[in-house]
Structures are given as structure tokens and as C-alpha cells.
Amino acid sequence: MTTEEIISTLSKQIAEKILKQPGRAIGAEEPLISSGLIDSFSLMDLALFVEDTFGARIEDTELNANTFDSLTQLASLIQSRRA
Amino acid sequence: MTFLHLGVFALAAIGIGRLKVGRELALLAFSVFVLFWLQPAQPFVSLRFWIPFATLAIIALVWALTAPPEARAMKKNWPTALVIFGVILLIDLNQFFRLDAIYMTATPRLWMLALAWLVFFSVGLALWRVRQTSTLAALVALGILFIFIYLKTPALVVKSFIWMDSLRGVAPATRPLFSWLGFSYIAFRLLHTIRDFQARRLPALTLSEYVNYAIFFPAFVAGPIDRAERFVVELRTPVALAEQDWAEAARRFIIGLFKKFVVADSLAVISINTIFVEQVHSPAWLWLFLYLYALRIYFDFSAYSDIAIGLARVMGIRLPENFAAPYFKPNLTQFWNAWHITLTQWFRAYFFNPLTRALRTKQISIPAIIFVTQLGTMMLIGLWHGVALNFLCWGIWHGLGLFVQNRWSEWARTKIQTPLTPRRKLLADALGMFLTFNFVSLGWLFFTLPTPALALNAMSKLFGFN
Numbered sequence: 163m164t165t166e167e168i169i170s171t172l173s174k175q176i177a178e179k180i181l182k183q184p185g186r187a188i189g190a191e192e193p194l195i196s197s198g199l200i201d202s203f204s205l206m207d208l209a210l211f212v213e214d215t216f217g218a219r220i221e222d223t224e225l226n227a228n229t230f231d232s233l234t235q236l237a238s239l240i241q242s243r244r245a
Numbered sequence: 246m247t248f249l250h251l252g253v254f255a256l257a258a259i260g261i262g263r264l265k266v267g268r269e270l271a272l273l274a275f276s277v278f279v280l281f282w283l284q285p286a287q288p289f290v291s292l293r294f295w296i297p298f299a300t301l302a303i304i305a306l307v308w309a310l311t312a313p314p315e316a317r318a319m320k321k322n323w324p325t326a327l328v329i330f331g332v333i334l335l336i337d338l339n340q341f342f343r344l345d346a347i348y349m350t351a352t353p354r355l356w357m358l359a360l361a362w363l364v365f366f367s368v369g370l371a372l373w374r375v376r377q378t379s380t381l382a383a384l385v386a387l388g389i390l391f392i393f394i395y396l397k398t399p400a401l402v403v404k405s406f407i408w409m410d411s412l413r414g415v416a417p418a419t420r421p422l423f424s425w426l427g428f429s430y431i432a433f434r435l436l437h438t439i440r441d442f443q444a445r446r447l448p449a450l451t452l453s454e455y456v457n458y459a460i461f462f463p464a465f466v467a468g469p470i471d472r473a474e475r476f477v478v479e480l481r482t483p484v485a486l487a488e489q490d491w492a493e494a495a496r497r498f499i500i501g502l503f504k505k506f507v508v509a510d511s512l513a514v515i516s517i518n519t520i521f522v523e524q525v526h527s528p529a530w531l532w533l534f535l536y537l538y539a540l541r542i543y544f545d546f547s548a549y550s551d552i553a554i555g556l557a558r559v560m561g562i563r564l565p566e567n568f569a570a571p572y573f574k575p576n577l578t579q580f581w582n583a584w585h586i587t588l589t590q591w592f593r594a595y596f597f598n599p600l601t602r603a604l605r606t607k608q609i610s611i612p613a614i615i616f617v618t619q620l621g622t623m624m625l626i627g628l629w630h631g632v633a634l635n636f637l638c639w640g641i642w643h644g645l646g647l648f649v650q651n652r653w654s655e656w657a658r659t660k661i662q663t664p665l666t667p668r669r670k671l672l673a674d675a676l677g678m679f680l681t682f683n684f685v686s687l688g689w690l691f692f693t694l695p696t697p698a699l700a701l702n703a704m705s706k707l708f709g710f711n
Contacts (some may be wrong), residue, residue, distance in 0.1 A: 190515060
């Protein structure tokens with residue numbers, strides 16, 4: 163799976179399941195955590211989705227804006243864990 | 246901390262930052278000295294010496310139980326042990342130097358220090374041979390938590406000293422309250438390393454790196470609570486200082502001094518307190534005093550972070566930010582992403598996230614999980630400030646606020662499918678900011694007033710119910 167495909171899958175998941183706004187497009191560089199778009203509870207849901215879908219574990223201590231704050235950063239983290 | 250302390254800190258930071266050789270050990274030596282220097286008056290004079298001694302002993306113990314064999318090699322650590330031993334010995338020798346402007350002269354006799362070292366090394370040697378296990382680490386973590394809870398419960402502290410007086414057969418004396426300076430922050434740094442050791446995530450740290458992390462002098466009294474793996478990278482390879490970095494470090498330090506000694510200390514005399522609540526009947530004045538308290542606590546607390554960040558930067562270490570304009574946030578979730586950030590992240594990493602992860606795999610409704618995890622986290626954050634009913638109420642206030650805001654956001658998101666126009670977004674954010682600031686300000690009543698009853702009385706007065 164390419165980085166673009168991962169970003170697209172994540173974007174769809176966040177828009178549909180977390181924000182409940184299926185029509186919303188989330189930019190690859192849009193801040194997710196620091197902007198408050200995703201709260202701490204939804205962040206855990208996203209981490210569980212990443213584990214189930216991509217087989218890449220994100221530790222509890224990594225669920226913060228310092229580790230990733232955009233779809234590009236998250237996709238890159240997933241790629242590095244899958245490598 | 247006084248101006249004198251901070252002035253010496255600044256000079257030390259500049260000196261240590263410029264060192265090309267021995268920088269880490271110099272930082273260690275100064276941090277150990279500061280640990281002793283800043284200790285306040287204690288119920289027993291000698292505790293002013295033994296408390297920092299015990300702090301170092303606990304840190305060394307946790308290091309020994311969590312460091313991998315390659316980091317525990319004697320050749321890597323003997324200079325560190327020598328530096329710590331040397332600084333403590335010099336401090337103890339103040340009974341002969343008699344520099345009472347720097348530290349008390351009533352330090353323990355040399356034979357007592359020798360005995361303490363003997364006990365420490367005997368315990369250390371015994372532990373050295375013990376296999377490092379997750380269970381042993383958990384027991385040590387429990388011990389640290391036990392001390393933490395004891396220190397945060399003033400009634401327990403007072404009772405324990407009355408009990409000690411009765412054992413000695415003397416009448417209870419009026420003494421300064423026992424306090425363990427910086428333990429709240431040191432304990433949370435140690436607990437983080439213990440937990441990461443159990444999860445096999447802790448990097449290999451030498452004794453010098455570990456002690457420097459735990460008692461890094463700019464941050465040991467009031468944070469931020471950095472993470473060991475992040476801190477040690479810049480301790481080993483300091484970030485080079487360009488001209489603008491010096492300017493930025495100086496700016497943060499000076500802003501911190503101004504916020505603390507000019508703004509916060511001035512606001513302290515006109516902020517809401519028990520006397521104002523009892524004697525002022527005008528809701529307008531009470532709102533003003535409440536808002537001033539909200540500003541005071543922000544300026545006071547964030548000032549220490551500014552000072553710490555500025556001092557650390559001079560030494561090539563970038564501490565994490567602890568405040569990010571919290572009163573300008575449009576909702577409570579974002580407020581908590583911007584207030585005492587490193588403490589909140591600690592609780593998220595080691596309580597909220599593991600609990601949420603565990604509950605998400607069970608058949609429990611999402612609102613119930615959010616309620617339990619948010620309320621539990623905020624109650625613990627409240628109790629971190631002190632084991633007292635008012636701090637617990639403050640935590641519950643915020644926990645309930647976060648839950649209500651979460652449910653509202655969930656509902657609003659399903660109703661509003663198209664993004665707001667810029668004008669409407671601005672209006673919504675302004676309204677959110679106003680509501681959030683007022684909610685947080687009202688919560689400060691529980692935080693600053695000694696009893697929840699007084700806080701509720703103040704709230705009723707604020708809304709005109711006298």
C-alpha cells in the first residue's frame with residue numbers, strides 16, 4: 163500500500179467514523195490533534211483502526227501531536243512500522 | 246524561588262552551556278547542589294539535608310532497577326557516583342565552612358553521612374544482584390506512589406509528626422509543615438521510566454543521564470515533565486545555539502521573570518480568596534476577583550515554565566512547552582491540550598489511553614467509556630495537586646465538563662454537515678472561548694478555596710443568590 167493510499171483510507175475513516183461528516187475532505191497536512199479536530203478518545207479509536215487495518219501498533223505514549231499531527235505524518239509512521 | 250536563585254541559575258546555565266568538556270557532569274553537580282539549596286525549612290532541621298539525600302537515593306535505586314547491563318557498567322558510572330558523593334560531602338562540610346548564606350550550617354555530623362552512605366551502598370549492592378523484573382519495578386512504583394500520596398495528604402503529614410512527638414515523649418510542637426520539594430515532578434518522571442521499562446521502551450541511560458533527567462535544575466521544582474527518551478538525546482548532543490536562539494532563551498527567561506514577579510505577584514493581592522468570598526457581596530466584584538485569579542494562576546504557573554525553557558535552551562536542551570494560550574481555546578478539550586500540557590500528556594499516556602484501549606475491547610457503550618475515562622483522568626489530575634476534597638471536586642468539575650462537551654460536539658457534528666462560513670466560525674469560536682474561560686474560571690473556585698462548601702457559596706454569590 164502506498165503512502166497516498168494510506169492517507170486516503172485514513173481520511174475516509176476520520177471523516178466518516180470520527181467526525182461523522184462523510185462529505186468532508188481532510189487535507190494531508192491539516193493539523194489533526196493540535197487543532198482539536200480529533201479529541202483524545204477518538205485518537206484511541208484511530209490507533210485501534212490503524213492496528214486492525216495496517217497492522218502497525220501505535221503505543222499509548224505516542225498518541226499525541228508530538229508523534230504525529232497530520233495524515234502525512236501518521237502515514238509515514240505506519241510505513242515505518244510496517245517496514 | 247527568589248531572584249537570587251534565578252540569577253545564579255542563569256549564570257550556571259550560561260557557564261554549563263559553554264563547556265566543551267565535562268558538561269554533563271557539571272550539570273549533574275549543579276543540579277545536585279540545587280536539590281539541597283532549594284529545600285525549605287522542615288519540621289526537623291536535619292530533614293533539610295536528608296530529604297534531598299533520600300531523593301537521590303531513590304533515583305539511584307530506580308535507575309539500578311531499570312537500566313540495562315550495558316548502561317550499568319562501572320566504568321561508565323564511577324565519575325557520576327564520585328560527583329554526587331563529592332557535592333553531598335561539600336554540602337555536609339558546611340558545618341565547618343559556615344557559609345550560612347548558601348546553606349544551613351547545622352548539617353549532619355560526618356559519621357552520620359558515612360553511615361548513610363554505608364546503608365545506601367549495602368542496599369544498592371544487594372539490589373545489584375537482584376534480577377531486574379517487571380514485578381520488582383511495580384513494587385518500587387507502588388512505594389513511590391505511597392510516598393506521593395502521603396506527601397499530598399496534609400492531614401497525614403501532620404498526624405505522622407504528632408505521632409513521632411508522642412514516641413519521643415514530647416508535647417506536639419509548632420513546626421513548619423513537612424514538604425519534599427519537587428517530589429511531585431520527580432515521582433512522575435520516575436514512574437514514567439518504570440512503566441516504560443516494563444513495556445521495554447526505556448532507552449539505556451547511564452546513572453548521570455538518569456539523575457540529570459530526574460533533577461534537571463531548571464525543571465525539577467515546577468516542570469515541565471519531559472520524557473526521558475527525548476531529554477537524553479539533547480543531553481548527549483546539545484542543540485547548537487545560534488544568535489537568535491540566545492535571544493529567544495533570554496526572552497523566555499525575562500518574560501518568565503516578568504510574569505511571575507510583576508504580574509502574578511501583583512494579581513495575588515486582588516485575586517479571589519476566602520476573605521473576599523465571605524465579605525464581598527457584589528457579584529460584579531466577585532466576578533472580577535475570580536477573573537483576576539484565573540489570570541494570576543496562569544501567569545504564575547506558566548512563568549516557571551518560561552524560565553525553565555529559557556534556562557534549558559541556553560544549555561542546548563529544548564524542554565517541551567507546558568502552556569499554549571489556554572484561555573484562548575474555543576472548547577474545554579482544547580483548553581486541556583494547552584494547560585499544563587506535559588502533566589496532561591503523562592496522564593493520557595499512562596492512564597487515559599490504556600484504560601480507553603482496555604474498555605474499547607469490551608461490550609460497553611461509547612458514552613459510558615468516555616464518561617468513565619474522562620472523569621477518572623480528571624479526578625486523578627485533581628488529586629495530583631493534593632489529596633483533598635476541593636481538588637477532587639475540581640477534577641470532577643472538569644471531567645463532567647469534558648464529557649458534556651464531548652457529547653455536544655458529537656451531536657453538533659452530525660447536525661452540521663457543511664463547514665461553517667469564516668464569519669460563523671469566528672463567532673462560534675468567540676462564543677466557545679467565552680464559555681470555556683468562564684467554565685474554567687468557575688472551576689478555579691474549587692481549586693483555590695479550602696472547602697467545596699465555600700466554593701459553592703462563592704458560586705451562588707456570583708450568580709446573585711446571596
